[in-house]
Amino acid sequence: ESPDGRKMLEFRRNLPAYKEKNRLLAAISQNQVVIISGETGCGKTTQVPQFILESEITSVRGAVCSIICTQPRRISAMSVSERVASERGEKLGESVGYKVRLEGMKGRDTRLLFCTTGILLRRLLVDRNLKGVTHVIVDEVHERGMNEDFLLIVLKDLLSRRLELRLVLMSATLDAELFSSYFGGATVINIPGFTYPVRTHFLEDILDMTGYRLTPYNQIDDYGQEKMWKMSKQAPRKRKSQIASAVEDTLKAANFNEYSSQTRESLSCWNPDCIGFNLIEYVLCYICEKERPGAVLVFMTGWDDINSLNDKLQANRILGDPTRVLLLTCHGSMASSEQRLIFDEPESGVRKIVLATNIAETSITINDVVFVIDCGKAKETSYDALNNTSCLLPSWISKVSAQQRRGRAGRVQPGECYRLYPRCVYDAFAEYQLPEILRTPLQSLCLQIKSLRLGTIAEFLSRALQSPELLAVQNAIEYLKIIGALDHNEELTVLGQYLAMLPMEPKLGKMLILGAIFNCLEPVLTIVAGLSVRDPFLAPMDKKDLAEAAKSQFSHDYSDHLALVRAFEGWKDAERGLAGYEYCWKNFLSAPSMKVIDSLRKEFLSLLKDTGLVDCDTSICNAWGRDERLIRAVICYGLYPGISSIVQNGKSSSLKTMEDGQVFLYSNSVNARESEIPYPWLVFNEKMKVNSVFLKDSTAVSDSVLLLFGGSISQGEIDGHLKMMGGYLEFFM
Numbered sequence: 001e002s003p004d005g006r007k008m009l010e011f012r013r014n015l016p017a018y019k020e021k022n023r024l025l026a027a028i029s030q031n032q033v034v035i036i037s038g039e040t041g042c043g044k045t046t047q048v049p050q051f052i053l054e055s056e057i058t059s060v061r062g063a064v065c066s067i068i069c070t071q072p073r074r075i076s077a078m079s080v081s082e083r084v085a086s087e088r089g090e091k092l093g094e095s096v097g098y099k100v101r102l103e104g105m106k107g108r109d110t111r112l113l114f115c116t117t118g119i120l121l122r123r124l125l126v127d128r129n130l131k132g133v134t135h136v137i138v139d140e141v142h143e144r145g146m147n148e149d150f151l152l153i154v155l156k157d158l159l160s161r162r163l164e165l166r167l168v169l170m171s172a173t174l175d176a177e178l179f180s181s182y183f184g185g186a187t188v189i190n191i192p193g194f195t196y197p198v199r200t201h202f203l204e205d206i207l208d209m210t211g212y213r214l215t216p217y218n219q220i221d222d223y224g225q226e227k228m229w230k231m232s233k234q235a236p237r238k239r240k241s242q243i244a245s246a247v248e249d250t251l252k253a254a255n256f257n258e259y260s261s262q263t264r265e266s267l268s269c270w271n272p273d274c275i276g277f278n279l280i281e282y283v284l285c286y287i288c289e290k291e292r293p294g295a296v297l298v299f300m301t302g303w304d305d306i307n308s309l310n311d312k313l314q315a316n317r318i319l320g321d322p323t324r325v326l327l328l329t330c331h332g333s334m335a336s337s338e339q340r341l342i343f344d345e346p347e348s349g350v351r352k353i354v355l356a357t358n359i360a361e362t363s364i365t366i367n368d369v370v371f372v373i374d375c376g377k378a379k380e381t382s383y384d385a386l387n388n389t390s391c392l393l394p395s396w397i398s399k400v401s402a403q404q405r406r407g408r409a410g411r412v413q414p415g416e417c418y419r420l421y422p423r424c425v426y427d428a429f430a431e432y433q434l435p436e437i438l439r440t441p442l443q444s445l446c447l448q449i450k451s452l453r454l455g456t457i458a459e460f461l462s463r464a465l466q467s468p469e470l471l472a473v474q475n476a477i478e479y480l481k482i483i484g485a486l487d488h489n490e491e492l493t494v495l496g497q498y499l500a501m502l503p504m505e506p507k508l509g510k511m512l513i514l515g516a517i518f519n520c521l522e523p524v525l526t527i528v529a530g531l532s533v534r535d536p537f538l539a540p541m542d543k544k545d546l547a548e549a550a551k552s553q554f555s556h557d558y559s560d561h562l563a564l565v566r567a568f569e570g571w572k573d574a575e576r577g578l579a580g581y582e583y584c585w586k587n588f589l590s591a592p593s594m595k596v597i598d599s600l601r602k603e604f605l606s607l608l609k610d611t612g613l614v615d616c617d618t619s620i621c622n623a624w625g626r627d628e629r630l631i632r633a634v635i636c637y638g639l640y641p642g643i644s645s646i647v648q649n650g651k652s653s654s655l656k657t658m659e660d661g662q663v664f665l666y667s668n669s670v671n672a673r674e675s676e677i678p679y680p681w682l683v684f685n686e687k688m689k690v691n692s693v694f695l696k697d698s699t700a701v702s703d704s705v706l707l708l709f710g711g712s713i714s715q716g717e718i719d720g721h722l723k724m725m726g727g728y729l730e731f732f733m
């Protein structure tokens with residue numbers, strides 16, 4: 001055994017999970033379902049699958065064991081498998097492997113496979129009984145992601161058919177009771193953990209301690225945040241307004257007498273709907289100058305925030321100085337080489353600062369963290385079944401999450417946690433976060449249910465851990481029928497079968513499919529990727545007119561989507577000449593968004609290749625890529641029934657939808673600058689209700705395009721057009 005190996009073994013033996021090894025193994029062999037809870041970092045993810053592997057290898061069944069451990073995110077599946085292989089002194093792909101979308105490392109002798117939940121669901125599509133699999137471990141069940149909740153319904157069913165199959169659920173919180181009763185009183189094992197005490201500083205303490213002054217002005221430093229704030233403040237969302245009013249009331253009622261008058265004044269300027277980048281910068285400098293050594297972990301809401309904050313900090317005299325600070329980022333869409341850096345120790349005298357999403361809350365443990373800065377928010381989709389609208393906005397986290405985040409600071413020594421919100425606001429947080437299945441549209445999930453042949457949608461979903469409301473289920477089914485993915489018997493159509501193979505919103509899948517069939521894939525890939533990220537066109541408050549003018553130079557034919565295609569192509573050219581950043585700056589475009597669009601395009605293309613709709617020769621796929629009329633048709637095909645009619649009144653146009661009456665365009669749409677739109681229809685990507693209904697990302701289309709590529713016309717009309725189109729569309733009907 002090498003010295004490295006001995007050190008590794010020593011490390012493993014010191015993890016809390018190791019002390020429970022025998023108890024865990026006994027429970028797993030005696031029970032079909034076991035639930036393991038234990039604090040983050042205690043060794044659940046890296047150790048439990050290994051315990052099973054080791055005990056199986058030395059048992060009679062050794063040669064046949066096959067363990068699958070699911071992770072909610074691809075980045076954790078990859079990093080965990082790498083870690084486990086190295087703990088075993090092996091290369092990845094020997095006994096331990098991984099598989100995520102588009103990537104994997106798995107050999108003939110692989111017995112323990114880490115994969116994303118989506119990968120296991122896809123496997124169930126072709127292998128209903130998981131033949132040969134002996135153990136399924138579902139990790140991070142406390143996150144209550146849609147895929148995980150879905151997988152549990154399927155596995156529960158499977159367990160009754162395969163009595164020798166073992167299921168292990170792992171959770172970072174003690175909410176194990178819910179899961180236990182779902183599986184008929186399954187055994188729960190808690191791994192006692194240890195963390196050093198962490199001192200908590202709420203906003204009022206931070207202001208008192210550092211002397212930082214909040215003013216209404218210095219909190220609105222990130223215009224993206226402000227845009228979010230403006231919308232979310234007015235959007236009629238129950239939970240949000242509850243907290244918002246709780247904030248107002250509790251702030252008024254709270255007693256801050258023990259704090260200085262400057263602090264009290266500052267607090268009255270605090271804007272709960274905005275993340276104060278300046279404050280974060282200030283606290284980081286404070287830690288760097290005043291505090292003992294130790295890494296700092298900053299919890300932000302998403303990669304876009306992280307990128308903007310990173311840019312800001314790089315420009316800081318202290319924080320941007322590589323001889324003093326190692327500034328790193330950690331989020332789901334980063335490359336695996338980048339990812340490894342966050343585990344490394346910095347050189348002595350250099351302080352590591354990691355800007356992370358809530359991925360660092362439970363799935364990735366950075367060992368040397370001593371300071372945590374918590375913005376108190378996470379990006380979360382919310383769906384309102386009544387209005388049938390959804391949005392992705394930063395919202396307040398739960399108490400459980402806040403405790404998790406704080407706990408990250410106490411792993412190696414006593415730590416400090418800086419919460420950028422007052423104590424009274426924390427008190428108003430919900431105990432647990434609402435599970436995803438209850439707060440997102442169910443369209444993709446419904447397609448999955450049908451393609452796995454799991455029976456009727458409503459019946460299947462009624463067997464979930466917590467079932468979504470019936471109205472949400474009906475909306476999803478209705479939508480899938482309208483777009484032609486389900487027939488009137490609620491069975492998948494040919495289109496539906498293809499859509500089920502594409503892990504994205506059906507409307508985006510539809511565009512990709514049609515773009516592939518009509519050989520105009522290049523621009524369609526850009527549009528679909530663009531719709532999957534935050535709006536790449538920036539609209540800073542103080543330079544609104546300039547930004548709008550910059551956007552309108554990309555448009556000439558009443559389409560935000562085509563404007564994006566042009567902006568992206570321009571960026572691509574500039575990037576080839578290494579002037580991508582400058583190009584973005586000049587044109588009010590977000591450079592990180594452009595990069596993400598670029599990589600998503602590749603990902604989407606290979607997904608399409610998997611479906612068999614695209615051959616390897618992509619030049620053929622784009623033979624018609626310059627035909628804007630065709631692309632317009634593809635956009636219409638995807639966005640239908642998101643459609644409004646354009647009412648011409650003399651020299652100006654107004655908009656109307658069937659459900660909402662008069663609607664409006666967001667001011668940064670290229671169509672908002674046109675007084676007259678010489679088309680009868682406008683298809684749009686999204687609508688938001690903020691007092692009035694506003695449309696986001698729109699493209700004008702003609703009657704014939706709508707007739708052919710929309711859906712609300714009679715069969716007779718379709719037949720007529722079909723003949724005209726030479727049967728091209730037969731495929732979809």
Ligand code: ADP
Pocket residue numbers: 015038039040041042043044045046047079080083343362363365366367
């Ligand atoms: P849990 O799943 O209970 O949160 P893990 O099994 O992920 O815990 O982690 C156990 C320990 O192994 C932690 O102390 C963590 O820091 C360490 N660890 C995990 N992955 C890595 C890695 N890639 N590099 C270094 N240390 C790691």
Ligand code: MG
Pocket residue numbers: 041044045046139362363
């Ligand atoms: Mg874990």
